Amino acid sequence: MSMKLLIMRQFAEVFGAYAVLVLLLPCLVFYRNVRKESLETRLMVYMAIGNCYMMAVVFIMGLFYLALSKLHIPVLGTGVIENTARWDVINRRILWIVLIASLLLTKFRLKRVKRSYIVQVTREYTIKIVKGTVGIKSFFLMVGFWAKKQVWFAGIHTVKLIRKNIIDAVLFLGLVFLLLLVYGRGMFQVYGYTASDMLVHTNWVNDLSQNHIFSGGVYPFGFHCIVYYLHTVFHLDTFVVFRVFSFVQTLFIHLSLLLFLKNFCKSRYLPYGAMALYIGGKFFYFYTYSRFYSTLPQEFGMIFILPAVYFLIGYFRIRKQELARVGKPEEELARVSSPEKEKKEGDRGEGKETEQAGKSPSDFVQKWRSSYRNSQSLWYMVWFALSVSLTLSAHFYDTIIAALFCIAVVVSYGLRFVRLAYLKRLLLGGGLGILLALLPMLIAFALGTPLQGSLAWGMKVAGGSIETGSTDLPGSKEAPSGKKKGAGAKTPDATAPPKTELEKVEHALLALPQKIGAKTADLLNKPMQSLTVQNIEFAVQTYVFPSAPKVVLNLILYAVPFLLLEGLVFFLLKKRDEAALLASAGIFLIFMLLLQAAKLLGLPPLLDANRCRIYLSYMLPVFACFALDGILILIFGRFKRKWILPLCSLPFVLLVTLFLVRPGELRETYTSSAEETNTAIVCLSNILKQETKGTWTIVSAFDEARLAQDYGYHYELMTFLQEMESPSQRKSITIPTPKVYFFIEKIPLAYDYSLAYAGAGSKVSQSVAQKPMPNSVAALDFTSYIGESRLILMSKMYYWAKKFSAIRPNEMQVYLETDEFICYVVEQNTDRLLDFSIDYGYND
């Protein structure tokens, strides 16, 4: 079977699983409740609910196991594969049961099916099945018929929808095709991981499989929960999910963007054109999209930024309508929503007692229930809260961007924001969203889990004390400390004395006002001439459009006054919502430009400029669409015939298409640097397919330890070589599995470009093998495998393997060889293991 076919299958499985969980199942349960919303809104709601559900379940389960382990109740053996497999089965069953129960209970609850009816039906069918009146086959046949009916109904509905929106469907498929062309092909070019951070994240998900949540310390773990959920529930290998999920999340990131634009743009087809330009435009610096080729939490969190903003804007709009309908503030609205109850209370003449009872918790719940059932804006606030919590659960940077956009929206809707009728719910929603995301981390911290090193690193970046943008590397420095120290490591503060985690946090909090004071003073003392348009232009050019014509830069810079001006025009035309939308886009663009150029402007960088450009370019279609849509509305919006405005947007799509199909204009698939060779992934896939769990070991450099943790064993290449290094200290090296695989790179991977050296990219050679072993801090040390160290280690390993296969040709054979990589397999007698420690001619 071809690897490409395998990758296609794996992608289909992962995409299918994720789509079912975040689109299909929420749709089945919540469709009736959100059917009045637009398709775009519905999809965003489903995504928020589906992802939140998965995260919540895994967090609850993980924290439960964490609590058990703190109580010294063992929930897993010491990394034994059989135990992990057993717990995988247990957890899979738990998750399936919880999923089915949640689906049924929520469905029944939303359909207001009486509890007694559920009990009666369950009892009836249980008795029938036990008695044999209804056989198991018949029961499942009935369920099958029901499912078939539902599928048929959904199919007809979908076909109708497509027929009704045929141009949208064609354009949507065009965008998917474009995404496949630009991002999808990456999966087939580089089989392995495309960012070094992915190994750390894989490790954390593997630890989740061993019931060890927050194994690397407290960190936004939402993304890991999703991967773990997919791995456990659908029996998908973790490393496979990591390999192909990048494209799945890229599809969803772009889907979010499209849904957001479709919701706001009155020029119906404008979003497709803008999106096509963003996806296919060659003028973007490739670092603005290179991380989309990797499965990383930050990019995963991008899915929820725009839905959060959308729900916030939606909240302002709908709340306004609600209040307009009633003409009274919130409390009165709630009262109006449940007039019967009020009437009843009045009829009873309970007067004062009712007022007293109204303050009791149960009455508050009653009041809230009646309020939420009738208040659409409250639902928007709930979805806003879910989306905010999802961004925060995935990555802090996503929350920063979402927060900036939300601030822009709030500023634009300034007058509404300050009104209590809006503010109360808004604060409650925002607070709830943040709390939802922080709660698992707080619980874990309270249970004694230390903070993960990159949190402190992130804070330092935000404080400007660390410069991470020195190298334009895709995927660089996600969590350098996590990478360097491996699993469960934390970055010690060199200046701080050794303390407990709690003391450290306390210490940091005490020092915070002082630091802020110092920073503010620095800022005030800086010359203000640095805050110039030239600096912003330079930053945008450097980070986003290094090779684009000047006109593109100007367009972006002029978009700010243009959007604000448009907003003003709409304001004057008494189209307040449109005006606020355009103004918020303009303000947000200002924020983004300032953030991008923060370093040059002497402002405190909230996030790394290298990361900021990803968000800036991602938001460009929003600015472009809003600006163009505004113009089109101003010109064609006055026509009574509603089809004119959408029709006017079609030429734009055609123009973009014509532009992109010109030779050399379409963005090429970015061939990202691989963390493993393709051959290594082919070997690993074959091993996983053909070997029994726990019967094999891979001797390799670091990576495979994470990729195949639950299936086989790993022996560190560095340790392997060190143990036979000097004749005086030579130890016998035995590996207790029937099969041992040796992964050797003949052309060692350039693992870290920052450590370039003279022989980079060259083949293993005898002269390099003669060099002394690189100094290693410890086993599983990432630094041993970068730069020239990797070449030395691979050269030594290569000649060891050659020697050993020469003396033991029957036991050690070539498993797979290409120009860049060779894999040997040793089959040995486990009753008497082979001693791999030999003098291969290059021992020191």
Added chain:
Amino acid sequence: MMLTYRIFITLTSILLVIFFLFVAANIMQTVWNDYQTNPYAGSLVPISEDNQTLIAQTDSYLPMGIAHYVAYVGNTEDQSVGAMIEEWCVYKKCALLKSSSVSNSLWHKPNPPDMVLLDSNYLTLPEDISIIQDWANQGIGIVFLNLPKESVLADSKELQDLLGISSIKAANQSLTGVEIYEGFLLGGHQIYDSTDPNNKDRSDLDLNVPWYLLSGGTKAYMVGLLSDKTVKNEELPALVWDHPVANTRVFAVNGDYMNDVTGFGFLDGMMTEMQSYSIYPVVNAQSLVFANCPVLADENDTYMQATYGQSARTMFRDVIWPSMIALSQKSAMKITCLLTPKLDYTDKTVPVGADLSSYISLFNKYQAGTGLSGMRDSGTSLKQKIDQDSLFLKQYMPEYDYFAMYLEDPKEWSGVADENLLKSIRTIADNYSGESKLLSYLTENVTLQQGIDTGFTHSFKDDLRLRSVESSLAYSHILVDMKPLVFPASAEDRWEKLSPALAANIVTYWKPFSQFGQTDLSESDNRIREFLALNYSQYRNQNTIHLGITGKFAGEAYFILRTHEEEIASITGATYLPIEEDAYLMQATEENVTITLEPKQVLYYVE
């Protein structure tokens, strides 16, 4: 209901048909059982000693043109190691260059031997080490058939390095057993644990050996077991191992396993380990022979009546014979009965002629082989016995020819070879003594087959010998002497004790070799003649092995093919049966055989 004539006739007819169906099979079997003549008379292969492939064995330069040969340094005159090597070379169709010392080993430089077999007693240390090292550097496989004394090894670091010994842990270590790992000998993984109470009477291996720790890259095939269970498997005293030197291996045997035919399988195992595959001719014959069975006269009647409550004849007919048939069916082994009219000719009892024809009829029915036994009491000469037996046998079975005979001492054969009764004898069965070859020609037309097991007992040594011989020759010969049942040598010689042991041993220890041919003595004689007359050549070209049979080819020849992680993809000119992992039994039906191998593990996913 009235019984009408019609119903009566119908019922009677049905009963008659049923009765006929029941008895017809037996009647037909009896009618068509032509037991008056030996059924193997027509299938005897016309191969004699003249057709045997002659293998060059010399103590000076071998003639040019011999591509494959082994060199042996030691004394070929002795009856242990040297004799074993010579015999192994005959069976492997492999020329042998003998010398009494390392420095006297002479061969043409461009054509070195495939393997040098060293008897450590004939080494001159330390001078010989550099020569041996030089041979190894030339790619010649080295086998130390035994090791120098521990003290000699302790003094010679060079020799330790050559053998892959990293240190000497103990000069004399007491073992609790021996473990053979899978793949070296056929039959799979085996542990000989002397501490197991069930093995109390079976333990006869030498369990005191020097304890050597091996260096990296070595591979052990057989190790000693210790009472101290904390010792790591990798540090257990190695008994057979190899050490890679240059591009070849140096094998070492720590013990006396190479002194007899037990060494055959070891040498084949070493040859297999040194190459990517090995292919060698085998006999492919396994016989279960009951000597002095059945008894045709009521001999030693007093003892038989006192012990079993019945005469010897009745005992053999009603108890032993059914057990033999049951055992034959259970183990799927063909039996051969080497009968004797009488054992004690001083006794006045006379053999019963009716029993003879009855038994021979049964042998024919159950496809058991028939032969004669030369066993008798001490006062009667073999010639006297044959004379008396002739009268009896010719009287009751005048047309019957006997092809096999059991003799306690094969040398007696020359005295009776011209006897009329024995004119048809083609093979002599004999107990294993280690003094003569396992398979050979006794005279020009008579072969000698030595039994390698007695059946009633099966010690560790017996089992190791069985595995080794089966691995090397696909041959086994269980020679069960039934005389002690009638004339017991000890109180243990009672059927109720011997019978379960016999059944358990045969069913258990021969099970791994059930793929090998099951023959009676006449068939195995045929296969031995074909095997000894056979010669072959073979070479490998990429994945294809070409095998050519160059000796006397009688239409079928058997080979064992052993590989490493490869399996047969296709074969022409032969058929094959898998014996175990990486081992195949091939039956060549044509003189040229082509075997195509393929790796066992094929990648499922490809780029």
